[in-house]
Amino acid sequence: MLDKTHRDNVTAFPGNPTAKIAGVSGLAQYGIQPDATPLMAELVATLQDALNTCTGHGAAAAAKAALRGYVCDAALLAPVHKQGDTENYKRHLLYAAPDGSCTVLALVWLPGQVTPIHGHTAWGAVGVYEGNPFCENFDVSYNDNGAMGLRSKVKMRLQSGDLSTVRPGIDDVHRIGNDTQRRAITIHVYGRDLVAEPSSLNIVFGQ
Numbered sequence: 001m002l003d004k005t006h007r008d009n010v011t012a013f014p015g016n017p018t019a020k021i022a023g024v025s026g027l028a029q030y031g032i033q034p035d036a037t038p039l040m041a042e043l044v045a046t047l048q049d050a051l052n053t054c055t056g057h058g059a060a061a062a063a064k065a066a067l068r069g070y071v072c073d074a075a076l077l078a079p080v081h082k083q084g085d086t087e088n089y090k091r092h093l094l095y096a097a098p099d100g101s102c103t104v105l106a107l108v109w110l111p112g113q114v115t116p117i118h119g120h121t122a123w124g125a126v127g128v129y130e131g132n133p134f135c136e137n138f139d140v141s142y143n144d145n146g147a148m149g150l151r152s153k154v155k156m157r158l159q160s161g162d163l164s165t166v167r168p169g170i171d172d173v174h175r176i177g178n179d180t181q182r183r184a185i186t187i188h189v190y191g192r193d194l195v196a197e198p199s200s201l202n203i204v205f206g207q
Contacts, residue, residue: 030098030195035078043070044095044104047189051101056123060165063102063125063189071127071187072161077106082130084108084183089115093194100193107176109133109184114177117150119203122192124166126176128158131184135164138173138205150205170203 032041043066050062070076081092085108095104109131117138136155142148150173166172178184192201 030096032095033093035080036094037075037078039070039073039075040077040094040104043067043076046070047095047102047104048097051097057165057167059102059191060123060125060167063123064127064163064165067125067127067163067187067189071129071163076129076187077185081106082108082183082185084110084113086110089113089178094187096193096195100196101191103190103192103194105188105190105194107186107188109176109178109186111178111181111183114179115175116202117173117175117205119170119173119205120166120168120190121200121203122168122190124191125189126164126166127187128160128162129185129187130160131178131182132160132180133158133176133178133184133186135174135176138175140170140173148205173205 032044046069047063047066050066051059054062081094083092084090089110090108092106092108093103094106095102097103106129134155134157137153138150139153140148140150166174176186190201194201
């Protein structure tokens with residue numbers, strides 16, 4: 001269970017229940033999003049079937065398995081969902097489960113873009129669609145005064161098709177970025193309703 005300090009220290013998702021979300025025509029809504037490809041709709045159906053039988057981190061493993069057969073397929077994303085933003089990495093909403101059980105996003109990373117160091121308030125599964133982003137994992141420690149510290153543990157160069165899961169809380173702290181000279185795209189599934197709770201996903205520690 002996260003304490004109040006960690007629950008309050010979240011980063012805003014781009015959008016709220018009545019605002020446009022990056023890369024989507026019209027208002028944020030539940031279900032498959034406008035302009036999603038037929039293959040994305042197929043992935044969503046596979047994903048929902050898997051999640052209907054799993055909970056907790058089992059759901060993350062099920063989502064990872066569902067991504068495996070799709071994440072490298074060039075037909076998975078429409079051109080609009082491959083568009084980046086020169087100001088920051090861009091998040092495209094692809095699917096929001098009507099029952100609030102999960103949200104699917106495409107994140108587009110232009111060269112030099114990186115997340116803050118963060119954990120999550122929900123389970124997640126991530127797959128690399130395009131490019132060679134990195135993921136850097138951190139150990140969390142406390143000094144004698146109870147102050148929190150972070151130490152880089154490993155920085156991994158990712159390839160197209162690589163898959164991973166994340167656990168909720170502060171025991172799976174990481175950042176993702178693109179330090180190459182070409183675009184990278186990742187597909188993310190989170191066990192959180194990011195239409196109803198757009199700012200509830202990330203527990204941010206810093207750059």
